[in-house]
Amino acid sequence: MRAMKKGLMTLIGVALVGSQLVACTNSSTNTPANTATSTAESKTVTPSPVAAKPVEITWWNFPNFQPLDGEVGKYEKQIIAAFNKKYPEIKVNLEMITFEGGPQKLNVAIASNSAPDVIYDAPGRIIDWGKKKLLAPLNDIVTDEVKKDITPALWKQSMVGDQIYMYPINTAPFMMAVNKTVFEKIGALDLLPLSRPDRTWTVAEYEKALQAVKEKAPEIIPTGFFAKSTAGDQGTRAYIANLGVSRFLSEDNSKVAINTDNAAKALDWVAKATKDKISVSGSASLAAADVNDLFLQGKLAFTLNYSAVLKAQNVPLKKVQFEDILLPFPTLDGSKPKLEPYLGGMAVFNNGNADKITAAKKLVDFIANDPEYAKKNLIQTGGLSARTSITGLYSDAEYKYAETARQFITDAPTIADGYAEIRTFWFPELQRVLTGAATGKEALDSFATKANEAIAKAKKDQAAAK
Incomplete structure (x- = not known):
C-alpha cells in the first residue's frame, strides 16, 4: 500500500x-x-x-471475544451499541474474520489499499505493519498511568522505537495443558507437579507421566506436536526451547539462539517420541488446531498450545467433559521455564483519513478503558489484563495459577526484525526432522542460517527506508 508506506499524512x-x-x-x-x-x-x-461530524469506520476482528449464545460477533455488536451511546456520530461496521483465513484476507486488503480502520490482533502482525509505516501511532491516547501500569516486556511487543502501535489489552502466558481426568482415572495424579505452587517440573518427570498414559490408558495419545504451518508456532517454539533449556532468539533479537546441542536433542526426542507412539503420529502434517481438537475430544493427555484465554474459549468446544489444567513446559534441569506471552491489543490503520483515524482511536480507548465495559471486555476474552493493577477478575483456580505463571513470561520473538519471514522457516525444518530427512542439529542450524539472513535483510531495509 504505497500511500500508507509513506505515512501519507500526519494526524490532524x-x-x-x-x-x-x-x-x-x-x-x-x-x-x-x-x-x-x-x-x-x-x-x-x-x-x-x-x-x-458523522464518520464511518470499519472494525475487523478475529474471534477474540467468546461468543454470546453461540453467535460469533454478538458480543462485539454489544460493544458497538454501547460505544454509540457515547459517540452516536461514529458508525462502526463490524466484520468478523477467522484465524484460518483472516491473515491472508488482511494481506490482500493491505495490498489493495482497502485495509480496515481498526483491528484487534496480536504483536506478530501488528508490529510488522508498524515497521512498514502502515499504522497510526497511539501515543496520544495512552496516558502516563497506563504506561506505568503495563510491564516493559509487554510494551516491548507493542512499540516500534518510541511509537506505540498496539494498545495492549489482554494477556496470558502460553503454556501446556493436561487432561487431569485421565491421570485421576489411571491413578497417576502424583506424576503431575500440581502440588508445587509454581508447577515447575523436569523433562524426566514429564517422560514418566507420558509413559504412564501409554501403559495404563492405551486408548489415549500421551502428547501432541504439530508442524503443518506457522499457526500456533509459539507452542512448538516454547516446547523445544524449554525442553532444551534454550532461547529461541538472542536477548536483543539480533540472531537465532535455539540451535544449541540441548535444543537439537530435544527435537530429536520429539521425533523418537512420535515413533514410540508417545507423541501423536503424523505430526508433520498436523496443524495446531488439529492437535487441540484431539485434546478437546479427550483423545490426548497433553497439548502444547494453551493458555487461560484458550481454556475459556474451549469450554463450549469440548466433545467430552474433562478437567483441563494449565502447566508450564518442563525443562531439562527443572529450572524456571520461559513462557511466551499471549498479548492481544488494538491497532489503527493509517488509511489517510484523519477523521477515521480519530474515530478509530476513540473505539480503541472505549474498549480498553470505558468504566463499564473495560472489565467486561477483558472477561469476555478469557484473558488477564495487560495492566498489572487489574487482577482478581476470575475466581477459577486455573486463572489464579495463570496470574502466578506471569512470573515466567519472557520477551517474545514476534518483535524481531524480519519476524514475519523468520517464522516461515521454522515449521519446514521441524517437518524435516519428523520425517527423518534431517537430525535436530541439522534442522536447527539450517533454520538459524535462513532466519539470520532474514533478520539482517530486514534491518538493512529499515535503515534504507529512514
Missing part, C-alpha cells in the same frame, strides 16, 4: 467548539437613559452546540 487534531458566555448590554454612555439601562440584568446567550 479535532477542534472542539466550546460554549461561550456573552454578556449583552447597551453601549455605556453618560446619558441618563443609558445609565438607567446599564442597571438592568445582563442576559447570557449560549450558541447552539455544533453537531459532531
Whole structure:
C-alpha cells in the first residue's frame, strides 16, 4: 500500500467548539437613559452546540471475544451499541474474520489499499505493519498511568522505537495443558507437579507421566506436536526451547539462539517420541488446531498450545467433559521455564483519513478503558489484563495459577526484525526432522542460517527506508 508506506499524512487534531458566555448590554454612555439601562440584568446567550461530524469506520476482528449464545460477533455488536451511546456520530461496521483465513484476507486488503480502520490482533502482525509505516501511532491516547501500569516486556511487543502501535489489552502466558481426568482415572495424579505452587517440573518427570498414559490408558495419545504451518508456532517454539533449556532468539533479537546441542536433542526426542507412539503420529502434517481438537475430544493427555484465554474459549468446544489444567513446559534441569506471552491489543490503520483515524482511536480507548465495559471486555476474552493493577477478575483456580505463571513470561520473538519471514522457516525444518530427512542439529542450524539472513535483510531495509 504505497500511500500508507509513506505515512501519507500526519494526524490532524479535532477542534472542539466550546460554549461561550456573552454578556449583552447597551453601549455605556453618560446619558441618563443609558445609565438607567446599564442597571438592568445582563442576559447570557449560549450558541447552539455544533453537531459532531458523522464518520464511518470499519472494525475487523478475529474471534477474540467468546461468543454470546453461540453467535460469533454478538458480543462485539454489544460493544458497538454501547460505544454509540457515547459517540452516536461514529458508525462502526463490524466484520468478523477467522484465524484460518483472516491473515491472508488482511494481506490482500493491505495490498489493495482497502485495509480496515481498526483491528484487534496480536504483536506478530501488528508490529510488522508498524515497521512498514502502515499504522497510526497511539501515543496520544495512552496516558502516563497506563504506561506505568503495563510491564516493559509487554510494551516491548507493542512499540516500534518510541511509537506505540498496539494498545495492549489482554494477556496470558502460553503454556501446556493436561487432561487431569485421565491421570485421576489411571491413578497417576502424583506424576503431575500440581502440588508445587509454581508447577515447575523436569523433562524426566514429564517422560514418566507420558509413559504412564501409554501403559495404563492405551486408548489415549500421551502428547501432541504439530508442524503443518506457522499457526500456533509459539507452542512448538516454547516446547523445544524449554525442553532444551534454550532461547529461541538472542536477548536483543539480533540472531537465532535455539540451535544449541540441548535444543537439537530435544527435537530429536520429539521425533523418537512420535515413533514410540508417545507423541501423536503424523505430526508433520498436523496443524495446531488439529492437535487441540484431539485434546478437546479427550483423545490426548497433553497439548502444547494453551493458555487461560484458550481454556475459556474451549469450554463450549469440548466433545467430552474433562478437567483441563494449565502447566508450564518442563525443562531439562527443572529450572524456571520461559513462557511466551499471549498479548492481544488494538491497532489503527493509517488509511489517510484523519477523521477515521480519530474515530478509530476513540473505539480503541472505549474498549480498553470505558468504566463499564473495560472489565467486561477483558472477561469476555478469557484473558488477564495487560495492566498489572487489574487482577482478581476470575475466581477459577486455573486463572489464579495463570496470574502466578506471569512470573515466567519472557520477551517474545514476534518483535524481531524480519519476524514475519523468520517464522516461515521454522515449521519446514521441524517437518524435516519428523520425517527423518534431517537430525535436530541439522534442522536447527539450517533454520538459524535462513532466519539470520532474514533478520539482517530486514534491518538493512529499515535503515534504507529512514
